[in-house]
Amino acid sequence: MELKTLSLTFVLFGLLVGCSSRRGDSKQAGAETNASPPTSVAYAVSAVTGPSWLKHLGRTLPQTHMGQMGGTQSIPATRRSEPQVETTNGLRATMRKFLPLWRSAPSQAGEVLNESFVLAGADLYRLNCRSCHGPTGEGSPPEINSLIGPVQAASRAMIQRRMKTRGTEINDEMAKEMAAEAEKSLRDRLENGGKTMPTFNHLRGDEVEALLAYLDQLADVPAGNHVARLVTESAARVGEHMVKGTCHICHDATGPGGGHMTMMRAITPSLASLPEEQSLSSITHQVRNGSSGMMMTMGGPQMPSFPYFTEEEIAAAYFYLEKYPPRP
Ligand code: HEC
Numbered sequence: 001m002e003l004k005t006l007s008l009t010f011v012l013f014g015l016l017v018g019c020s021s022r023r024g025d026s027k028q029a030g031a032e033t034n035a036s037p038p039t040s041v042a043y044a045v046s047a048v049t050g051p052s053w054l055k056h057l058g059r060t061l062p063q064t065h066m067g068q069m070g071g072t073q074s075i076p077a078t079r080r081s082e083p084q085v086e087t088t089n090g091l092r093a094t095m096r097k098f099l100p101l102w103r104s105a106p107s108q109a110g111e112v113l114n115e116s117f118v119l120a121g122a123d124l125y126r127l128n129c130r131s132c133h134g135p136t137g138e139g140s141p142p143e144i145n146s147l148i149g150p151v152q153a154a155s156r157a158m159i160q161r162r163m164k165t166r167g168t169e170i171n172d173e174m175a176k177e178m179a180a181e182a183e184k185s186l187r188d189r190l191e192n193g194g195k196t197m198p199t200f201n202h203l204r205g206d207e208v209e210a211l212l213a214y215l216d217q218l219a220d221v222p223a224g225n226h227v228a229r230l231v232t233e234s235a236a237r238v239g240e241h242m243v244k245g246t247c248h249i250c251h252d253a254t255g256p257g258g259g260h261m262t263m264m265r266a267i268t269p270s271l272a273s274l275p276e277e278q279s280l281s282s283i284t285h286q287v288r289n290g291s292s293g294m295m296m297t298m299g300g301p302q303m304p305s306f307p308y309f310t311e312e313e314i315a316a317a318y319f320y321l322e323k324y325p326p327r328p
């Protein structure tokens with residue numbers, strides 16, 4: 001009885017800290033219960049930090065396809081089609097509640113960003129992977145390898161099927177071992193990144209499972225290798241996915257902002273500067289439509305468009321940046 005009250009207090013404390021905190025420190029109370037039931041919304045949300053991935057690699061926008069493969073400009077012809085399974089309804093409802101409150105009673109609005117709803121693996125892919133691997137997972141080889149092969153390699157059924165078409169029989173045990181090995185490197189890649197791919201260690205255990213099940217779908221792997229599931233998220237968390245998975249490829253966490261001078265110098269403004277200098281509607285416009293004509297005439301690098309992000313998701317990213325200010 002006493003224990004129960006204590007842990008309830010702990011959870012409530014975690015929620016309150018999560019709501020009022022300006023910096024989502026992952027060590028806060030209640031933040032590390034990955035396997036907790038969907039009732040807990042005290043998920044670890046943390047600020048985006050450090051230089052952009054391109055700066056980290058020492059590449060400029062014209063030297064790379066990273067961040068530009070969303071499938072909106074120079075989308076390569078492909079034989080694969082993109083599965084259609086997305087569930088951002090929960091987020092839509094949340095942001096519909098949040099936005100008016102933010103205008104009328106901003107002090108109460110913050111909590112709405114922590115209310116939970118569900119998201120599918122497809123959504124996680126869109127927020128974290130699509131801008132490099134494209135809508136179909138094929139990427140842009142040789143720079144961005146296709147993820148189809150490695151995902152198929154983690155399926156015993158696919159291994160056996162492939163061997164058969166090559167005229168080689170392979171026993172169950174062997175196929176199982178090969179699949180397990182490939183599975184391990186797939187998971188390791190998300191945890192530790194690749195040679196030039198960023199890490200995705202911000203993904204929780206249940207998010208990794210949901211994502212892997214969606215990758216199976218992209219790669220036409222027979223159902224059952226990973227079990228499709230929905231994950232419980234908050235709007236702040238959706239914002240975190242978009243910012244860490246996509247925007248941080250090109251934008252530094254902190255540093256100079258936008259405006260006239262930066263444009264003259266062709267600087268990509270920092271993420272920290274965005275909510276300070278831009279309205280939600282101008283950021284939404286920029287993300288959904290890409291660089292305005294202004295930048296083109298200045299000859300600077302151009303931001304691609306991301307029309308596959310909904311207005312609600314962009315709003316979630318905006319308020320995530322505001323509530324969890326980026327750090328150096
Ligand atoms: C910033 C761009 C970028 C993002 C975002 C990105 N990747 Fe990658 N990915 C790469 C690059 C570049 C490679 C190939 C080079 C390397 O292995 O580092 C790669 C390779 C891979 C491979 C291995 C391909 C092979 O041939 O072994 C897999 C699997 C993969 N990515 C999965 C993912 C998943 C899943 C996500 C989303 C959680 C993701 N990637 C997000 C850039 C990215």
Ligand code: HEC
Nearest residue numbers: 067246247249250258259268269283286291295301302303
């Ligand atoms: C592939 C690289 C790339 C990615 C990914 C990217 N941006 Fe950009 N972004 C740029 C560049 C380059 C500029 C500067 C040129 C311009 O203003 O269009 C820019 C400019 C902007 C601006 C205009 C700022 C100003 O001062 O006018 C906003 C807002 C913005 N980005 C938001 C985002 C958000 C939010 C994301 C994540 C969904 C994102 N960007 C992802 C490259 C990128």
